[in-house]
Amino acid sequence: MSVEKIPVQLCKGVNGLEKVVLKEAKGSSAEIYLYGGHVTSWKNENGEEMLFVSSKAIFKPPKAIRGGIPLCFPQFGSHGSLEQHGFARNRIWSIDKDPPPLPTSSTSKAYVDLILKPSEEDAKIWPHSYEFRLRVALGPTGDLLLTSRIRNTNADGKPFSFTFAYHTYFSVSDISEVRIEGLETLDYLDNLQNKERFTEQGDAITFESEIDKIYLSTPTKIAILDHEKKRTFVIRKDGLPDAVVWNPWDRKAKAMADFGDDEYKYMLCVEAAAVEKPITLKPGEEWKGRLELSAVPSSYCSGQLDPQRVLLGT
Numbered sequence: 001m002s003v004e005k006i007p008v009q010l011c012k013g014v015n016g017l018e019k020v021v022l023k024e025a026k027g028s029s030a031e032i033y034l035y036g037g038h039v040t041s042w043k044n045e046n047g048e049e050m051l052f053v054s055s056k057a058i059f060k061p062p063k064a065i066r067g068g069i070p071l072c073f074p075q076f077g078s079h080g081s082l083e084q085h086g087f088a089r090n091r092i093w094s095i096d097k098d099p100p101p102l103p104t105s106s107t108s109k110a111y112v113d114l115i116l117k118p119s120e121e122d123a124k125i126w127p128h129s130y131e132f133r134l135r136v137a138l139g140p141t142g143d144l145l146l147t148s149r150i151r152n153t154n155a156d157g158k159p160f161s162f163t164f165a166y167h168t169y170f171s172v173s174d175i176s177e178v179r180i181e182g183l184e185t186l187d188y189l190d191n192l193q194n195k196e197r198f199t200e201q202g203d204a205i206t207f208e209s210e211i212d213k214i215y216l217s218t219p220t221k222i223a224i225l226d227h228e229k230k231r232t233f234v235i236r237k238d239g240l241p242d243a244v245v246w247n248p249w250d251r252k253a254k255a256m257a258d259f260g261d262d263e264y265k266y267m268l269c270v271e272a273a274a275v276e277k278p279i280t281l282k283p284g285e286e287w288k289g290r291l292e293l294s295a296v297p298s299s300y301c302s303g304q305l306d307p308q309r310v311l312l313g314t
């Protein structure tokens with residue numbers, strides 16, 4: 001079904017960096033910087049900000065913006081020879097004026113298509129040709145939809161492999177009042193223990209110290225319950241089997257120049273990712289990774305919310 005697209009507004013953001021503003025008819029909005037193809041804002045129809053961006057975020061290349069949804073490609077973390085999280089989040093993307101059609105069930109009218117291709121410099125550090133197309137869309141109920149399409153365009157017949165994450169920083173009212181449903185009993189690699197493999201215990205994940213875990217082969221849906229705000233973020237993902245959970249806590253927060261000392265209390269990263277099993281593409285092949293974020297009211301007080309309903313619901 002073709003829907004008439006709302007024209008994209010391009011304007012100047014922090015430090016004069018260009019950004020796209022998306023507005024959906026019922027009032028939800030999003031902002032995406034061409035620097036990094038980086039979503040830095042997602043507001044619901046009441047204008048409430050759902051994502052966390054540090055008050056000390058630098059908004060100046062080559063440093064990635066601290067917060068929002070950094071794109072980790074072609075490498076997640078230090079799982080490889082490239083710089084931490086690869087380089088897609090440190091490059092200037094372009095608006096893709098004539099993208100290949102993207103079959104989607106969404107009736108979204110507010111969306112933008114961005115594209116990143118390697119520069120000659122990039123080819124020196126990662127000797128491959130690719131087209132990375134990102135569509136950011138607002139759904140009719142204010143959901144935020146990200147679709148990444150990465151195609152191998154190598155002319156030399158060479159395949160390439162990569163790891164990937166949507167490194168989402170969620171805004172939370174108080175990290176000690178947050179829990180994650182959907183990752184119970186899963187295996188994970190603990191970045192705080194030399195990436196050793198462990199098995200998660202059987203109930204919701206809560207937070208009282210630094211956490212940096214890559215949960216493996218997770219369900220499609222994960223719920224993040226914010227008790228104080230009575231709000232549940234629901235993550236739906238496709239093509240991204242893993243999920244990274246990260247909060248730096250106080251010591252690491254103090255060590256990050258672009259992060260406030262106490263900001264760890266107000267954020268939580270739950271990152272839809274493909275890390276354990278790198279994705280390999282032959283020339284001409286394309287990978288698609290989808291992320292759908294929604295924020296639903298959760299009558300969570302005294303455990304009334306039935307997380308299974310949230311996770312198993314439609």
Ligand SMILES: O=P(O)(O)OC[C@H]1O[C@H](O)[C@H](O)[C@@H](O)[C@@H]1O
Pocket residue numbers: 064077084085191212213244245246269
């Ligand atoms: O500071 P950055 O390069 O953005 O990385 C921030 C964090 O990203 C991920 O969550 C990794 O699992 C963490 O180990 C890392 O500290």
